[in-house]
Amino acid sequence: MTEQRIESAFARSERSVAERLDTDIDRGLDDAEAARRLRIWGPNQLHRQATRSALSILLGQFRSIIVWLLGAAAVFSIVIGDVAEGAAIFAVLIINGAIGFFTELRAARSMEALLRIADVRTRVRRSGIVRSVDAHDLVPGDIVVLEAGDIVTADLRLCKAFNLQSDESILTGESVPVAKQTETLGSDPMPVGDRTNMAFKGTAITRGAGEGIVVATGMHTEIGLISAMAQAAEGEASPLERRLNRLGQRMVWLALLLAALTIGAGVLRGHDLTEMIQTGVALAVAAVPEGLPVVATLCLARGMWRMAARNALITQLSSVETLGATTIVLTDKTGTLTENRMTAVRYLLAEGDIEIERQDDQAVFMLDQRRLDPGEHGALACAVTIGALCNNAELGDGSDDSVSGDPMETALLAVAEATGDRASLRDRYERVHQHPFDSDRKSMTTVHRDGTGYLFAVKGAPEAVIAACNTVLTADGAQALDDEGRRVWTDRNSAAAADGLRLLALAKGQGDTPFADPFGELMLVGMVCFIDPLRADVPSAIESSLAAGVRVVMLTGDHAGTASKIALDARIADERMIVIDGRELELFDPETASSREKQRLLTGDVFARVSPEAKLKLAALYQDAGQVVAMTGDGVNDAPALKKADIGIAMGRRGTDVAREAADMVLKDDAFETIIAAMHQGRVIFDNIRKFVVYLLSCNVSEVLVVGLAVGAGLPVPLLPLQILFLNLITDVFPAFALGFGRGDEDIMRQPPRDPKEPIVDRPRWTLIGLLGGAITCATLASFALALFWMRLEPGPAVTVAFLTLALAQLWNVFNMRTRGSSLLLNDVTGNGYVWGALALCLCLIGAALWLPWLSNLLGLPWPGLQGLALSAAMSFVPLAFGQLLLAIPSGARLTKAADASA
Secondary structure: OOOOOOOOHHHOOHHHHHHHOOOOOOOOEOHHHHHHHHHHHOOOOOOOOOOOOHHHHHHHOOOOHHHHHHHHHHHHHHHOOOHHHHHHHHHHHHHHHHHHHHHHHHHHHHHHHHHHHOOOEEEEEEOOEEEEEEHHHOOOOOEEEEEOOOEOOOEEEEEEEEEEEEEOHHHHOOOOOEEOOOOOOOOOOOOHHHOOOEEOOOOEEEEEEEEEEEEEOHHHOHHHHHHHHOOOOOOOOOHHHHHHHHHHHHHHHHHHHHHHHHHHHHHHOOOOHHHHHHHHHHHHHHHOOOOHHHHHHHHHHHHHHHHHHOOEEEOOOHHHHHHOOOOEEEEOOOOOOEOOOOEEEEEEEOOEEEEEEEEOOEEEEEEOOEEEOHHHOHHHHHHHHHHHHOOOOEOOOOOOOOOEOOHHHHHHHHHHHHOOOHHHHHHHOOEEEEEEEEOOOOEEEEEEEEOOEEEEEEEEOHHHHHHHEEEEEEOOEEEEOOHHHHHHHHHHHHHHHHOOOEEEEEEEEEEOOOOOOOOOOEEEEEEEEEEOOEOOOHHHHHHHHHHOOOEEEEEOOOOHHHHHHHHHHHOOOOOOOOEEEHHHHHHOOOOOOOHHHHHHHHOOOEEEOOOHHHHHHHHHHHHHOOOOEEEEEOOHHHHHHHHHOOEEEEEOOOOOHHHHHHOOEEEOOOOHHHHHHHHHHHHHHHHHHHHHHHHHHHHHHHHHHHHHHHHHOOOOOOOOHHHHHHHHHHHHHHHHHHHHOOOOOOOHHHOOOOOOOOOOOOHHHHHHHHHHHHHHHHHHHHHHHHHHHHOOOOHHHHHHHHHHHHHHHHHHHHHHHOOOOOOOOOOOOOOOHHHHHHHHHHHHHHHHHHHOHHHHHHHOOOOOHHHHHHHHHHHHHHHHHHHHHHHHOHHHHHHHHHHHOOO
């Protein structure tokens, strides 16, 4: 094989393409040949958008007005002859840039690692066995098996197509699905949209099933050729990032205004103009939380990585903040609340209920305590046969990679395997055609050779199949099935569903041609019951959700009885639950519905027999009612509802590629508990961001007020420009990082969801920032005044007292960020090891600034004496005591309650 791309494959027959690629349509490639081709042609992937280089991240640290202000201050200092101060400012600039560079680099690489988690897998036939492989490992000549919901992962020349349709809007812009076939088309050239015997990489299979030969991979596919010519678009900032940017911009203008006022007041009070300009620039820098974007980026990246470790892959940054505001979860049942580990446990036949027991890997069939031999029981043998034939699953050799397909189909195959009849059934009844599952008929049909005629094997939703049958298989042969008989079978279905069992009806028909209407003359064979156990962790996860003020509503395609039993066991609702049939949703028209009709739907606990289209209506209804909706889904038809929901959650194991592409979050383990864990982490991330924003701003406000008020009152300048910059670097960055790394309040999931429209800093938090910043200011100015007028220190040592008081007070202020109502000694801040590490580092740096002669001389910090140190230490605890008082007294509780209500 010498070609990586077969040109004009649509104009060649499938046999010709197979010969050209040296492959066998029925068996595919063997593993050794596939590995050889992979080494030659490389992985099947598009060239990803270039990752952000380390150099671009580094340069990005110096593209802000903050850096320009610092640079201007440094140049100004050097121009007036103060080289040491200019060099120090440049050093601060470099240190800030280095911190931002390393944290942003780590965040960017973490995000790239997250993207690598979501690799797509594809079903291929190799050596005659259908298995699931990484899509990157596809090579030309592979035989790919397609079903509704798959994303096509390479360009294929179709060799089998059963009612196959594909959404090719990604290539053609045409939203109507394209019907596919296998006949050879005309000669080249031909538009992509007209190549109906091809399936293209990146398109979605919306209906039917089929198989195709890989004729192009990676950048040689149609979408790869387009991608090579396209320019990569810039990523859009998330709402959270935009809010942080707006906050930073406002603080810049506020800082410039305060700096101008301080310079003016200082000049009027007789201070040197040059000194005041330097001080004003330093104040402007101090007032702006330049560490905010860096800390926020790292906080988001770390939180998303934690979610990934808990099997929740976040695909959109904006989803992080939305998760914390979710008020309702619309969850599927199968695989999310249950284990999606189907086991056939009972056949309902005309003669009675036959239980299936397993002994030594063999299926034992029991009827009224009597063991049955399937070969001697016509109806039972027929039911096992229909289940094995009307089936697209593969058991392979029993390993995880070789087992593929729908869990109910694999359960049916397991029964046939246990009877030792599976292989012979497929050999005896050659499949010649199939009618894939149809959402209108709610059934699937396969057509097989049976002597001179054809056998139609049908399985599907009991009510749909029962309604389509006009006879029923009994011990005496076929008997007419009238309305009364259908009612009896429907009642048996309801009774089994009420026990929490899932059911499929099995039927068969005969025909002279394989393309006859499968619903022409059907005989009901019976029903097969499956058990899908509730996940052990679901009830506690549901309770956690309800405690967090997040309602859970179950949506399922199952019978109402099955859904009610699972909902009761999962503790979604009690015996008074409201169960609504999905058909009511399908008939619902939001434009004409009364408020009473809408309210009835909004109060439903369980929605049974729900179609994907009805899910979309329900999501919109809840959103119109002001709810923030998270919705789970796995099918191709779930994609619109997942996009409509505020948080679309796709299943990583059983979900289709289309659903995963449409979702904001992918559950790698399909577990409901993971949704709750992700919501918890989303709340923690947003709460951490708010905490370090309040911390940064309260510290920055205090720095501005200390200098501004002192200068306005005619006192000496209590802080020098380099001291302000040093404090801003030390107290802003490290404690803020520590708050951003916090694991959150243990009770955060016992609080109601926040309003998603709330700003990061709302009015109560601005008040809190003002009060805490004011307390630090008062303590600093008080210690400065006491040092000057009570202790009679010179201005230099008095400035050192003010510097130490402010520095220590800002460090202790981190403990004022604890959650209201938490313990004074044991809380989310004191339990954060990063906080203690940050405090230790900052204290060492402050000590170095005081005791290292070269650094103390550079910063202008003469020794204040032991009394000065004692005064600074004592006064620095005043803001901490004030903050703890705010958290304890009723007025403070009301204030912080308002601030915490949406955290």
